[in-house]
Amino acid sequence: TKIVDTGTGDVAVMWQDAQHRFIQIYTGQAAAGLVAVEPMSGSTDCFNNSDGLIVLQAGEEWSGAFGVKLIAA
Numbered sequence: 001t002k003i004v005d006t007g008t009g010d011v012a013v014m015w016q017d018a019q020h021r022f023i024q025i026y027t028g029q030a031a032a033g034l035v036a037v038e039p040m041s042g043s044t045d046c047f048n049n050s051d052g053l054i055v056l057q058a059g060e061e062w063s064g065a066f067g068v069k070l071i072a073a
Contacts, residue, residue: 001037009073014039019064021052039066 001014001023016023020039027035041064042052054062 003035003037011071011073013069013071014066015069016066017064019062020066039064 001016003012003014005011014023014037016039020041022040022043024038024040024044025035026038029035040052041054043049046053056062
């Protein structure tokens with residue numbers, strides 16, 4: 001996922017592994033120029049629709065990886 005600041009040319013690139021099949025974008029502060037992007041393992045409302053829901057039993061583990069790279073213009 002790549003976000004480009006058209007004013008400065010700065011770029012933020014987010015990557016996620018196969019455990020994170022979804023992304024969520026928050027635009028509640030878009031008027032202030034703020035947007036948040038978050039990798040997700042489950043879809044919206046996965047507690048009810050089970051799309052990507054991961055349920056761990058006692059002693060089980062789950063892992064995934066994601067990261068962000070910032071590139072200044």
